Amino acid sequence: xxxxxxxxxxxxxxxxxxxxxxxxxxxxxxxxxxxxxxxxxxxxxxxxxxxxxxxxxxxxxxxxxxxxxxxxxxxxxxxxxxxxxxxxxxxxxxxxxxxxxxxxxxxxxxxxxxxxxxxxxxxxxxxxxxxxxxxxxxxxxxxxxxxxxxxxxxxxxxxxxxxxxxxxxxxxxxxxxxxxxxxxxxxxxxxxxxxxxxxxxxxxxxxxxxxxxxxxxxxxxxxxxxxxxxxxxxxxxxxxxxxxxxxxxxxxxxxxxxxxxxxxxxxxxxxxxxxxxxxxxxxxxxxxxxxxxxxxxxxxxxxxxxxxxxxxxxxxxxxxxxxxxxxxxxxxxxxxxxxxxxxxxxxxxxxxxxxxxxxxxxxxxxxxxxxxxxxxxxxxxxxxxxxxxxxxxxxxxxxxxxxxxxxxxxxxxxxxxxxxxxxxxxxxxxxxxxxxx
Numbered sequence: 001x002x003x004x005x006x007x008x009x010x011x012x013x014x015x016x017x018x019x020x021x022x023x024x025x026x027x028x029x030x031x032x033x034x035x036x037x038x039x040x041x042x043x044x045x046x047x048x049x050x051x052x053x054x055x056x057x058x059x060x061x062x063x064x065x066x067x068x069x070x071x072x073x074x075x076x077x078x079x080x081x082x083x084x085x086x087x088x089x090x091x092x093x094x095x096x097x098x099x100x101x102x103x104x105x106x107x108x109x110x111x112x113x114x115x116x117x118x119x120x121x122x123x124x125x126x127x128x129x130x131x132x133x134x135x136x137x138x139x140x141x142x143x144x145x146x147x148x149x150x151x152x153x154x155x156x157x158x159x160x161x162x163x164x165x166x167x168x169x170x171x172x173x174x175x176x177x178x179x180x181x182x183x184x185x186x187x188x189x190x191x192x193x194x195x196x197x198x199x200x201x202x203x204x205x206x207x208x209x210x211x212x213x214x215x216x217x218x219x220x221x222x223x224x225x226x227x228x229x230x231x232x233x234x235x236x237x238x239x240x241x242x243x244x245x246x247x248x249x250x251x252x253x254x255x256x257x258x259x260x261x262x263x264x265x266x267x268x269x270x271x272x273x274x275x276x277x278x279x280x281x282x283x284x285x286x287x288x289x290x291x292x293x294x295x296x297x298x299x300x301x302x303x304x305x306x307x308x309x310x311x312x313x314x315x316x317x318x319x320x321x322x323x324x325x326x327x328x329x330x331x332x333x334x335x336x337x338x339x340x341x342x343x344x345x346x347x348x349x350x351x352x353x354x355x356x357x358x359x360x361x362x363x364x365x366x367x368x369x370x371x372x373x374x375x376x377x378x379x380x381x382x383x384x385x386x387x388x389x390x391x392x393x394x395x396x397x398x399x400x401x402x403x404x405x406x407x408x409x410x411x412x413x414x415x416x417x418x419x420x421x422x423x424x425x426x427x428x429x430x431x432x433x434x435x436x437x
Contacts, residue, residue, distance in 0.1 A: 005083035010116055010241040013135060014046035015253040022081040024299050026050050026069065028088070028121040033080045037107070039080060045253060046225075046245025048089075048111040050079075055094075055107040067108070070094040077109070078121055083365070086117045090246070111246040128201060130234040133174075134194040134209050136216055137252045138224045141260030143192040146173045161196055164278025168204050169210075170279055173267070211281050214293050215380045218413055219265035221300050223248045224257070233391035248301065264427040270420050277418040289416065292320040294387040296409050306398045307381050313405045314378040317342055339371045342412075349421050350411050353428050354404060356437045366437030374405060407431075 006018055024331040025036025039052025057066040058075045069075045087383065098106045115121075146161045151260035160172035194212060196205055196310050213226050225246035226285065231239045246252070260266060267274060290418040293317030299309050314335075321338035332338055348357045355367055377398075378391040386392070393401050407428065414424050 010238040017044045020081040024079040026075045028078045046249035048193045050109045053106045055105040088115045107346045117240040129231040132196040133230045143253040147190045165273040263425045370436045
């Protein structure tokens with residue numbers, strides 16, 4: 001691993017690598033930290049592995065008993081690194097602890113959510129910032145339209161592109177660019193970022209960063225993680241950088257997302273719709289929609305086996321439709337009817353990708369058989385009943401059904417976000433679809 005100090009501007013991402021000595025303790029105060037444990041922090045691909053001595057412990061009860069601090073539920077851990085950078089472990093676990101003679105214990109921690117700061121963390125102070133810059137692995141391509149031809153551009157203020165906002169903050173797409181080389185060989189590279197300009201300090205910013213990341217996951221239809229969150233003061237100084245690892249952080253750092261430039265879901269194709277989409281994310285979506293998105297993303301890279309994937313997709317619709325009622329006010333209870341009513345919400349053009357759109361609001365035996373097959377197979381896999389149902393999906397057909405229900409959920413989420421139906425239709429018409437009717 002390349003040994004280096006942290007970028008002085010804290011312009012680090014989850015794909016950074018460095019190794020530094022430091023002092024660590026439960027207290028954010030520098031004096032206490034310097035008198036605490038001593039060790040080494042090795043950061044690579046979104047994870048910090050920290051080995052220190054002695055083990056950090058926490059007092060339990062009034063009897064003077066102590067236990068090892070194993071994770072953030074026991075206590076927060078703070079550090080001061082040799083280059084003067086302060087760190088805070090937001091999410092971590094003790095992976096290995098060895099106790100020798102008193103005072104000579106060794107602890108090994110893995111930290112997957114960490115904050116870096118040039119100033120001491122203080123439990124009594126809230127971070128006050130002017131704006132936030134967020135980078136995501138695929139945003140360079142999906143938001144590429146905001147970057148001009150840099151080789152023809154004079155170095156000047158980067159012009160942001162407004163995409164929405166609320167009473168708490170405004171949101172822009174912007175970019176940072178750097179020039180490399182010399183007079184003979186010059187190259188320019190830009191990085192598209194999400195800029196959040198604060199109107200009122202509150203915790204909604206962190207929620208929006210996560211929600212916008214989920215939106216990127218959906219249009220990308222593959223895992224892509226936030227690579228850095230930087231908090232700035234009004235003078236442009238970075239106050240703090242927040243980095244957190246995802247399950248595919250290392251892979252994302254090596255993935256080429258250039259296909260996003262030509263994707264139907266590139267922001268350039270619906271610039272005029274971005275404010276509407278941001279408004280939905282900021283103010284209109286509800287917890288049930290969030291659960292539908294989370295359940296879809298749970299298997300976005302096909303990590304589940306076929307049975308688990310089918311259960312997950314069917315259950316996600318069940319949860320999303322929970323509490324819905326018929327026109328007479330009666331609650332929709334049966335799963336078959338929940339899925340049937342859910343499909344009625346599809347616009348005709350998108351419904352027609354898989355079904356006979358002339359029967360969207362009419363009887364359709366093939367659609368009914370499709371729904372019944374999903375319901376009975378889900379029930380069989382979860383409760384082992386309906387084993388004699390003629391609608392049970394065979395092992396050989398399971399991939400087809402899973403592909404179909406997965407695509408339908410994806411189409412519905414895209415439409416609900418506000419992605420133009422024409423873009424969704426153009427994206428899915430390229431596939432060889434196993435039509436349901």
